[in-house]
Amino acid sequence: MTSPKTVLITGTSSGIGLAAALAAAEAGWTTIATMRNTGKAEALLKAAEENGVADRIQVKRLDVVDPESIAACLDEVIAEHGRLDALINNAGAAQVGTIEQMSLDDVRTAMEVNFFGVVAATRAALPHLRAARGRVITVTSVGGAVGQPFNEAYCAAKFAVEGFMESLAPVAATVGVDVTVVEPGAVASEFVANIGLDVPALLAAAGPYAPAMEAYLGRTRDAFASAQTPAEAAAPIIEALTGENPAFRVQTSEWAREFVGTTLADLDGSAVQALTRAWVR
Structure with a gap:
């Protein structure tokens, strides 16, 4: 009998990762x-x-920021199951703030978790995925297509992931590996809670950016009040995992499709700027 296909998913303790694992x-x-x-x-x-x-x-x-941890986990998977058919890169961490009030270490941390962690896990998994003619599915964000106020570091990392995967996709296809990015919008999960924001302290430290920060936080609270559930956001991930000929870019809701569509059709950048500037005034 053929053994069941095996998928490795990162960041499954809560939210989209937990729902995708189930x-x-x-x-x-x-x-x-x-x-x-x-x-x-x-x-x-x-x-x-x-x-x-x-x-x-x-x-x-x-731990996606620890190459030895990645290697050890993959070695165990292959020893125990003999194969790896798919990798779902889901682990990530939010980072709220504007660059003047962030340290470079803050930015590097955001890049390590959200970008280099994806690169490291993908790099380590590819030999096994080539053998299985498998798939790499990466949860990015609508913030990987539309730069958002007070998310410079986070969006930079997600933009980098999208560029990395868009560049990798045609190369991986030559060895039988499909590559997909999945772009959620607001999801009702612990992801935002895990940022640990102290809003009064954030506003007190924002200096000249305080009015814009207050407007942004109000808009974000409203967005998450009508957010998708993790299960709803995970459904397109599973479609990319199990379906034939998955698309390269997938959004998890109609809102996300419209939002990402703004930037994909915005050749001079004016539409995105008009949209996001309204969030901070």
Whole structure:
């Protein structure tokens, strides 16, 4: 008998990653659900039990900013399952602030987690994905297509991921590996809560940017009040995982499609600037 296909997903302790792990297991895949701190696996394991897929989900430690952790995890997967058919790069971290009030270390941290972590995991997985003629699916963001106020570092990292994957896709295709980026908009998950923002302190430290920051935070609160659920955002990821000939770029909602469409059709940049400037006044 052919062994079940195996997918490794990063950042599965909550939100989209947790929902994608459950959905992949429900689709019949052996699902390697990874996270930096496996002590946070309780929510995933409980949901897997409740959904009857606990036997198809295996939690492993993987820290995307630690190449040795990535290599060790992949070695275990191949030793235990003999194959890797797909990688879903989902791990990420938000970073709110404007550059004058951020340190360069803050920016480097955002790039390490959101960009270099994706590069490192993809690089390590590609030999196995070539052997399986598999797939790389990367959760980016609408912020990887539209630069957003007070998200300079985060959007820079997500833009970099999109450029990396768009460049890799035709090369990977020559060896049988499909590449897809998935662009969510606002998702009701712990991702935003995990930023740990102290809003009063943020505004107090914003100096001349305080009015713009206050306007931005108000707009963002409104956006997340009508956000997608993690399960809704994960559905297109699973379609890219299981469907034939997945598209390179996929959005997770009609709002995300319209939003990303703004920049893809905006040859001189004026439409995006008109849109995002309204967020800070």
